[in-house]
Structure formats: structure tokens, C-alpha cells
Amino acid sequence: MAKVILDAGHGGPEPGAVYEGRNEKDDTLRLALAVGEILERNGVDVAFTRTEDVYDTPFEKAQIANREGGDFLISIHRNSSPEANQYSGVETLVYDKSGKKVELAENINEALSQVGFRNLGVKERPGLVVLRRSQMPAVLVEAGFLNTDADNELFDEQFDAVARAIADGVLKTLGAGSIGAQERYYRVQTGAFRRREYAEDLLYQLLGQNFPAYILYEDNFYKVQVGAFRQLDNAVRMEEALRRKGYSTFLTT
Numbered sequence: 119m120a121k122v123i124l125d126a127g128h129g130g131p132e133p134g135a136v137y138e139g140r141n142e143k144d145d146t147l148r149l150a151l152a153v154g155e156i157l158e159r160n161g162v163d164v165a166f167t168r169t170e171d172v173y174d175t176p177f178e179k180a181q182i183a184n185r186e187g188g189d190f191l192i193s194i195h196r197n198s199s200p201e202a203n204q205y206s207g208v209e210t211l212v213y214d215k216s217g218k219k220v221e222l223a224e225n226i227n228e229a230l231s232q233v234g235f236r237n238l239g240v241k242e243r244p245g246l247v248v249l250r251r252s253q254m255p256a257v258l259v260e261a262g263f264l265n266t267d268a269d270n271e272l273f274d275e276q277f278d279a280v281a282r283a284i285a286d287g288v289l290k291t292l293g294a295g296s297i298g299a300q301e302r303y304y305r306v307q308t309g310a311f312r313r314r315e316y317a318e319d320l321l322y323q324l325l326g327q328n329f330p331a332y333i334l335y336e337d338n339f340y341k342v343q344v345g346a347f348r349q350l351d352n353a354v355r356m357e358e359a360l361r362r363k364g365y366s367t368f369l370t371t
């Protein structure tokens with residue numbers, strides 16, 4: 119099973135960036151937990167460096183990740199600029215531009231840009247301890263500028279979509295290579311759309327009826343799927359439950 123370590127940046131007495139009463143450490147924790155929940159729903163094993171308001175140094179965080187072991191470490195942060203409202207957009211930082219982490223960083227940026235953020239690209243930051251000291255491919259996502267109102271608006275109003283975008287970037291990267299491909303999951307698909315809004319309409323309808331639905335962005339389609347099952351029987355039972363509610367379904371792996 120694929121495993122991902124999520125690191126919510128900063129914490130405890132160290133708030134990270136601060137802007138008009140807003141602390142980076144709170145945004146990063148909320149977002150990391152939301153991303154983790156989506157990944158878990160998609161059959162990914164998730165570990166967190168923190169799940170509450172505590173502080174560990176970036177070195178300790180890399181060590182937590184190394185102890186856990188995993189396919190990827192994703193450290194979640196928000197950016198800040200010297201002046202308020204000076205810049206906007208998302209960027210993802212990597213130790214160097216080699217290997218799977220670059221693909222992961224690009225996929226996350228791309229998915230976030232579809233939520234509405236400017237894509238500021240993938241940047242090398244060999245000096246960042248959390249990237250340098252972790253043994254698995256690691257990226258640090260700067261999910262918009264904390265001192266830019268437009269980015270905060272997007273972060274708050276599209277929060278679920280932001281979390282899903284990061285999860286989609288991870289899932290796309292996991293699905294693209296050999297990582298995590300050893301295990302086959304049966305997924306029940308209820309629709310595939312070119313436009314995210316249509317997929318979201320269906321997603322919310324399914325979630326409203328307590329189906330464990332999620333969106334998977336794959337091959338340029340937003341695929342609305344329900345559950346990921348190791349046993350074919352369980353997937354078939356989910357199909358039956360969905361069909362009783364009037365959904366058309368399609369089984370995929």
C-alpha cells in the first residue's frame with residue numbers, strides 16, 4: 119500500500135507567517151488533515167508529523183518521516199512576501215530537480231492552478247532542512263501567500279477543492295509509476311467530467327447521501343468514484359447500493 123507522510127508546517131509557539139491575526143500554523147494543520155482524509159479515502163496509508171498545535175524543528179519532522187517511512191513526504195506551508203498583497207500564487211519546493219519529487223511537485227502545482235491559484239512553479243531549495251534530511255522524495259507546498267488577500271479568499275472559499283487538489287496531485291503521481299501499483303483496488307465510478315464543477319456537483323450529492331465519494335483527476339477527466347476496495351465483492355455491493363439510488367456505475371481498477 120502506498121504511504122504518504124504529511125507535515126503541517128510550524129506549530130506551537132512558532133506560528134510561521136502571521137497576517138492580520140491569521141497564523142500559518144493553523145492553515146497548514148487544517149489543510150494537512152483535510153488532505154490526509156482524502157488520501158485515506160483513496161486507500162493511501164497516511165502518517166502526520168503533527169495533528170495538533172505542537173512544535174517540532176524541521177529536523178525532528180524529517181526524522182519523524184524517516185521513522186514512519188513512506189513513498190512521499192509532503193510538507194504543507196503558506197508563503198509570505200515582504201509587503202502585503204505583493205505576490206500571489208502557489209509554488210512547490212524541492213531539494214533538487216531530480217527524480218519522482220519533481221513530478222509530484224508539478225502535479226500538485228497543476229492541480230492547485232485548476233482551483234484558481236497562479237502557478238509559480240517548482241523551485242529548488244537545497245537549504246531547507248525538512249527536504250534535505252528526509253530520506254523519501256519530499257516536497258514543500260506553499261499553498262498561496264498568507265499575506266495576500268486574494269490567496270486567502272481562495273484558500274478559505276475553496277478550501278475543500280484546495281485539499282482535493284493536493285491529494286489529486288499525490289494520487290496522480292502514485293498512479294503514474296510503479297509506486298503503489300502492486301496492489302489492485304476496485305473502484306466504483308459514477309461519472310467522468312472535463313469540468314471540475316460538474317464532478318463536484320455529483321460529489322456533493324453523493325457525500326450528502328453518505329457515500330464515501332471522492333474525485334480522482336486522471337487522463338484529463340475529473341472522475342467521481344466511490345470507495346476503493348480490495349475485494350471485488352465489496353465493490354459490487356457498493357455498485358448495487360448506488361444503483362438503488364439511481365446512479366449509473368462503472369467498475370474500474
Ligand SMILES: [Zn+2]
Pocket residue numbers: 127128134135142195196
Ligand atoms: Zn512556512
